[in-house]
Amino acid sequence: MREPEPLYQYFLKFYFEGREEPAIYEVDKATTEQVMNNLEGNRELFCWFHTVKGQNVAINIGAIDLVHFLWEPGAGASREEGVEGNENDFEIMIYFRNRKEPFTCGAAYPIEVSWIFDSLQLGGYKEDPFLWFADEDDEVVVIDSRKLLCIEAPSELIREGQEEMEREASELSKSMEEPKPKRAPKSPIPFRRRKRTEE
Numbered sequence: 590m591r592e593p594e595p596l597y598q599y600f601l602k603f604y605f606e607g608r609e610e611p612a613i614y615e616v617d618k619a620t621t622e623q624v625m626n627n628l629e630g631n632r633e634l635f636c637w638f639h640t641v642k643g644q645n646v647a648i649n650i651g652a653i654d655l656v657h658f659l660w661e662p663g664a665g666a667s668r669e670e671g672v673e674g675n676e677n678d679f680e681i682m683i684y685f686r687n688r689k690e691p692f693t694c695g696a697a698y699p700i701e702v703s704w705i706f707d708s709l710q711l712g713g714y715k716e717d718p719f720l721w722f723a724d725e726d727d728e729v730v731v732i733d734s735r736k737l738l739c740i741e742a743p744s745e746l747i748r749e750g751q752e753e754m755e756r757e758a759s760e761l762s763k764s765m766e767e768p769k770p771k772r773a774p775k776s777p778i779p780f781r782r783r784k785r786t787e788e
Contacts, residue, residue, distance in 0.1 A: 596663035603648060604655040605738045607686035611657075612739060614640045621658055628656065635709035635739075645747045647709045648739045652686065681746075684738040695725030700757075702742050703750025709734065 599621050603612045616624075620638045627636040628650065635647040681702065682691045696702045701722035708714045714734040721731045732740075 597660045598663045600659040600661075602657035602659060603653060603739070604657075605649075605684075605686075606652045606654055608684070608738060609689075612684070614638075614644070614646060615642060616640050624656070625658070628653075631712075633715070634712055637706055637710040639744055643744045644741050645706060645744050646739060646741050647706050649737055652738050680743075682741040683732060684740070685736050686738060692730075694730060696742070696746060697723040697725055697727045699746045699750035700753040701750070703747050703754055705732070705740070706742070706747060707754075709737075709740070 597618070599616050599618055601614045601616055601621065601624060603614075605612070616638065620640075624636055624638055627634075630650075632651045634650060636650050637645065637647045639645050680693045681696055682693050684691045705720045705722060708720060714720060718734045719731050720734055721729055724730050
């Protein structure tokens with residue numbers, strides 16, 4: 590009888606330019622392959638991936654000094670299920686060059702955070718490097734993407750934002766397909782206001 594293949598846990602350990610402490614994320618095997626492929630691409634873009642602990646992460650590829658791809662035999666079930674969160678699970682965490690501690694806050698509108706991740710991955714930030722969103726108190730946070738190392742956000746928040754973006758795109762598409770109301774034909778005779786007759 591063939592023995593079952595062992596389960597493994599996979600980790601990504603990033604060392605960044607201008608930051609002493611590495612960032613470590615537990616991911617699945619497919620994500621390790623995705624990140625490897627991203628590293629072979631455009632270094633001016635960000636690599637967007639998800640962790641098994643329910644986080645979405647966008648990494649500045651151009652700021653990476655070293656990536657250590659780690660794995661170890663798992664203890665059994667996947668850690669993606671039943672993972673206990675910590676106090677930062679529902680916060681956005683933003684890491685900058687030469688800053689020891691990340692900036693953390695919540696978000697009022699998921700669609701704004703999703704748009705930031707899209708902009709970082711697709712390169713939209715190049716035209717306008719200042720990205721913004723409203724925090725949990727509806728106060729504006731502005732990020733200079735040129736100094737950004739990575740940004741972390743809860744996967745649920747990103748999912749809600751993506752769904753909202755898709756709804757807005759669908760509504761816009763439908764509005765463009767709807768036939769425009771026909772205007773009444775113009776009279777060939779120009780309209781003239783009738784003069785008021787004096788009694």
